[in-house]
Amino acid sequence: MERAQIVAGFRDAMLTIDRYQxxxxxxxxxxxxAPQTIVDDVIAPALEAIGDGWEQGTYSLAQVxxxxxxxxxxxxxxxxxxxxxxxxxxxxxxxxLDDYHMLGKRMVRAILHGAAIDAIDYGRCEAxxxxxxxxxxDIDILMISTLMLPAALAVEDVRRALTAEGIRPWxxxxxxxxxxxxxxxxxxxxxxxxxxxxxxxxxxxELEGALPDR
Amino acid sequence: MNADTMTxxxxxxxxxxxxxxxxxxxxxxxxxxxxxxxxLSPREYFxxxxxxxxxxxxxxxxxxxxxxYAFFYAAIEVEALGGxxxxxxxxxxxxxxxxxxxxxDIERLEGPNANTNPVLKRVLSAIAEMRRRVGETVPIxxxxxxxxxxxxxxxGFEAYLLTIFExxxxxxxxxxxNREFCVHWANAQIDAGATAICYFDPVSSPxxxxxxxxxxxxxxxARTTLARIRGPVAxxxxxxxxxxxxxAIADTGTVALGVGDADDLGALKACIGERxxxxxxxxxxxxxxxxAGEITRxxxxxxxxxxxGGGFILADNHGELPxxxxxxQLAVLREAVTIHGHYPLAGARTDHDG
Numbered sequence: 001m002e003r004a005q006i007v008a009g010f011r012d013a014m015l016t017i018d019r020y021q022x023x024x025x026x027x028x029x030x031x032x033x034a035p036q037t038i039v040d041d042v043i044a045p046a047l048e049a050i051g052d053g054w055e056q057g058t059y060s061l062a063q064v065x066x067x068x069x070x071x072x073x074x075x076x077x078x079x080x081x082x083x084x085x086x087x088x089x090x091x092x093x094x095x096x097l098d099d100y101h102m103l104g105k106r107m108v109r110a111i112l113h114g115a116a117i118d119a120i121d122y123g124r125c126e127a128x129x130x131x132x133x134x135x136x137x138d139i140d141i142l143m144i145s146t147l148m149l150p151a152a153l154a155v156e157d158v159r160r161a162l163t164a165e166g167i168r169p170w171x172x173x174x175x176x177x178x179x180x181x182x183x184x185x186x187x188x189x190x191x192x193x194x195x196x197x198x199x200x201x202x203x204x205x206e207l208e209g210a211l212p213d214r
Numbered sequence: 215m216n217a218d219t220m221t222x223x224x225x226x227x228x229x230x231x232x233x234x235x236x237x238x239x240x241x242x243x244x245x246x247x248x249x250x251x252x253x254l255s256p257r258e259y260f261x262x263x264x265x266x267x268x269x270x271x272x273x274x275x276x277x278x279x280x281x282x283y284a285f286f287y288a289a290i291e292v293e294a295l296g297g298x299x300x301x302x303x304x305x306x307x308x309x310x311x312x313x314x315x316x317x318x319d320i321e322r323l324e325g326p327n328a329n330t331n332p333v334l335k336r337v338l339s340a341i342a343e344m345r346r347r348v349g350e351t352v353p354i355x356x357x358x359x360x361x362x363x364x365x366x367x368x369x370g371f372e373a374y375l376l377t378i379f380e381x382x383x384x385x386x387x388x389x390x391x392n393r394e395f396c397v398h399w400a401n402a403q404i405d406a407g408a409t410a411i412c413y414f415d416p417v418s419s420p421x422x423x424x425x426x427x428x429x430x431x432x433x434x435x436a437r438t439t440l441a442r443i444r445g446p447v448a449x450x451x452x453x454x455x456x457x458x459x460x461x462a463i464a465d466t467g468t469v470a471l472g473v474g475d476a477d478d479l480g481a482l483k484a485c486i487g488e489r490x491x492x493x494x495x496x497x498x499x500x501x502x503x504x505x506a507g508e509i510t511r512x513x514x515x516x517x518x519x520x521x522x523g524g525g526f527i528l529a530d531n532h533g534e535l536p537x538x539x540x541x542x543q544l545a546v547l548r549e550a551v552t553i554h555g556h557y558p559l560a561g562a563r564t565d566h567d568g
Contacts, residue, residue, distance in 0.1 A: 017379055057455050057476065060424045065375055099308065103371035149499060149536050150305035180453060180475075180532075181499040 001029050003041060011046040014067035015059060022070050026078070035078045036116060043071050044115045044201050051111075051198030064197055068107050071114025079116055090140035090208050095122030095130050097144050097151045097158070104145035104175050107197035115201045119143065127154055131161030134169055141207055143172045143200065144190075152177035152184060159189035170207045174199070216556040221351045222280035223409075230446070230469055230491050232525040238517050238555035239280040241355075241493065241529035242544060244273055245287070246306060246537045257301040260286045263336040267343035274352060276541075277548050280527070282344045284408060285357040285534070286337055291399070292367045294326050294333040304537045309367035317384045323368075325395025328402035338406040345407030353410060355448075356403030360415035361392035362435045368392075378431075389435055397442045404445040411447045413440065413468070414533060419454025421474075428459040436466040448472065448493060453532045457482060464489045475531045480519035483526070491525045496547075498530035502538045506546045513550035521559050528555065 001009075006029050013021035030038045050067050053059035092112070096105050105121070112119050122133055134142045142162075146152045155173055162168060173185050174194040185193035192203050219236045220228065228235035248269040249259035260266060270282050289309040293299045298310030314320055328334040337356075344354050359367075365374045365388055377385045400411045417423060418432030440447050449463055450472030456463060457477050464471075464486040471486070473479055473494035482492055496512055504512075513528065520526040528551060535544075554560070 057420065057458070060420055061422045062375055062378070063424060065372070066379060098302070101308070101371060103375075106372050148302070148305055148308060149502075149538070150302050153538075176453075177499060180497065181502075183503075184499070187503070 006030070007042055007045050007049070010042055011049050011067075014046060014050065014070050015063050017063075017066045017070075019070055019073070023074065026074060032078060038078060039075070039114070039116045043074065047071060047111050047114060047198040048201060051196035054196045065103065065107050065110075068110035068114060068197060072110040075114045075116065089117065090204065090211055091120075091138055092117060092141045092143065092204060093120040093122055093134060093137060093139045094143040094145065095125045095133075097124075097130070097146055097154050098126065099124065099147045099151050101147050102145075104147070104197070108143060108145065108174065108194070108200045111197045112200050112204065117201065117204055127157035128161045130158050131165050131167075134162065135165040135167050139167075139169045140211055141170045141172060141204060143174070143194075146173065146175035146177055149177045151175075153188060155185075155188040155190055170210075172200075172203055172207075216552050218278070222274075223351050223353055226280050226353050226527065229524045229527055232488065232491070232523060234522075234524045234557040237557060238521050238551060238559075239527045240277075240548065240551050240555070241281045241283070241527055242273070242277055242279040242535065242547075243283050243285070243530055243533055244277075244535045244544070245270075245283050245285045247273060247535065247539075247541075250304075250537060255301065255303055256287070256305075256307055260307075260336070263338075263340035264343050266336075266340045267347065270340075271344060271347045274348075277544055279548065280353070282348065282352050282354045283357075284337060284341045284344065284354055284403065285412070286340075288359065288414070289367055290333060290337065291359050291364060291395075294328075294331050295323070295368070297368070306534060312368060312370040312373065314365075314368045314388075317381065320384055320388045320391070323388070323391050325391065325398060328399050334399065334402070338402060341403055341406040341408050354408045355410055355412050356400065356406075356408030357412045357414065358396050358400045358403075360413055360418070360432075360436065361389045361396050361439060362432050363415050363417040364392050364396070365389075366417060393435065393439050396439055400443040400445075400447075404443070408445065410445055410469075411443055412472075412533065413443075413447050413449050414452060415449055416452040416454050418459070419451040419456060419474075420458045421451075421454035421476075425458040428462050433459070433462045433466055436463075436468070440467040446470075448491075450493070450533045457485075460486045470527070472529070472533055473531060478519075479516055483520045487520070487523070487525050491527060492520050493527045493529050495531040496529065498532050498535045498539060501530070501543060501547075502536055504543065509543060509546045510550040510554070513547060514554045517551075517555050517559060521555065521557075 010025045171190045172192045173190040225235040225239045249256045287307045289299045292309045297313035300310045301307045446469045448470035449468040453474040470491040475495045475497040
């Protein structure tokens with residue numbers, strides 16, 4: 001089977017929430033001894049295709065979420081601990097600002113995990129707390145998930161707090177207020193905005209290239 | 215000078231009848247602005263239903279828009295069920311820690327009696343006071359969460375998605391219990407004086423759930439719920455897209471549909487405009503930083519797309535104007551309606567033109 005067919009089959013299995021078929025495609029058509037290749041060549045492109053479909057209104061948030069879960073489960077089984085937790089790329093953290101609803105953060109973490117990128121989970125935080133933890137953990141990319149406009153506007157407070165801590169990690173935001181007002185992320189001092197959870201893969205890989213060598 | 219010649223009630227009912235009133239009706243869904251106007255936090259403001267009614271009536275008079283919006287906040291139904299609500303200073307309160315944690319909780323869930331529950335009674339009192347103050351001149355819009363969308367706040371979004379896909383028995387049990395409450399709560403608002411009910415159902419939008427599920431799930435729930443509500447119902451998907459399921463929404467018995475700004479208003483008008491009045495689709499979040507020219511252009515665009523022939527109400531697309539939208543911006547919006555929203559619309563061609 002051609003790689004494009006494998007990706008399309010895997011994508012369709014996730015869209016129909018068919019865990020069995022998704023796993024069968026990976027185990028039958030991919031080299032399970034090369035898990036990073038599976039992530040790069042099949043899982044990540046399929047997740048990105050689903051994310052693009054959501055942005056275009058073709059697929060739904062429920063499908064993006066369930067796809068993230070399926071990939072997360074596969075990554076847990078396929079990837080050795082060294083690959084999933086010893087990723088040598090940028091240090092990534094994600095938190096939710098002033099909100100109790102964690103779906104966006106959960107989706108981004110699942111999708112990043114499925115793509116063998118670990119993100120430290122800060123849970124629900126206030127602006128100063130996010131900045132302080134980012135400073136302590138030497139974070140390169142700080143992702144913030146928001147649901148309501150006041151939380152989106154509070155990203156500006158995070159940027160101020162990060163500056164007060166003397167650090168300038170890449171600040172990446174996502175959530176409904178940013179999706180519905182695509183210029184908002186600029187105004188609150190963020191560096192990037194993800195319009196779907198799978199954008200996180202693209203953004204981390206892009207920013208990874210811009211980081212100084214560790 | 216374009217002068218209004220109808221009351222808001224006459225204007226809205228004419229539009230809902232798919233005829234052209236004196237001008238395009240305007241709904242400013244400014245529930246949060248009442249708190250700002252009163253100089254109070256949302257928590258303090260919404261604690262007094264008479265103050266809510268008085269302030270909403272004052273704002274309706276100031277902006278000369280066409281409804282009284284009896285919406286307090288989305289999480290009020292969860293609060294009435296015993297759940298936690300988190301208030302913020304300059305925005306809508308939101309549901310806190312999920313109320314339901316396991317399937318057994320669903321089996322124990324019982325909707326409160328709206329006429330005795332202290333939380334819901336506040337809304338009913340506000341509606342009754344609004345009706346006392348305006349009589350039949352201004353429509354009053356009551357609000358319910360759909361039985362399909364309320365569980366996002368009852369369970370948390372993630373647990374709810376898993377319930378839908380992995381525990382269908384629990385899902386339908388919850389929907390059934392929510393449907394009984396929804397019907398009761400909607401009818402209690404009608405009895406208190408609401409003219410119509412806004413049925414918020416964002417989870418049914420193809421933005422959230424696959425469009426092919428609508429007929430079996432969200433649409434089925436809407437049909438069986440709306441049929442038991444004793445008044446006209448407008449369906450609103452809170453900025454979610456509606457186009458892929460528009461015809462199925464029109465089959466639920468809804469008289470109107472809130473349209474998000476990602477939808478093509480003109481295309482929806484052509485698709486379902488003869489059956490359903492369209493409400494929308496100004497982007498309230500963008501309105502926060504828009505200047506007069508852009509606000510006016512957006513009003514012109516929406517009126518031109520959906521205004522001809524009636525069946526259109528101009529409003530924000532989310533069902534709640536952000537706190538941060540200023541009175542000055544609303545005045546510009548209202549002025550744009552005066553200039554561009556009077557019938558016959560400039561450049562519009564109706565069936566009567568031959």
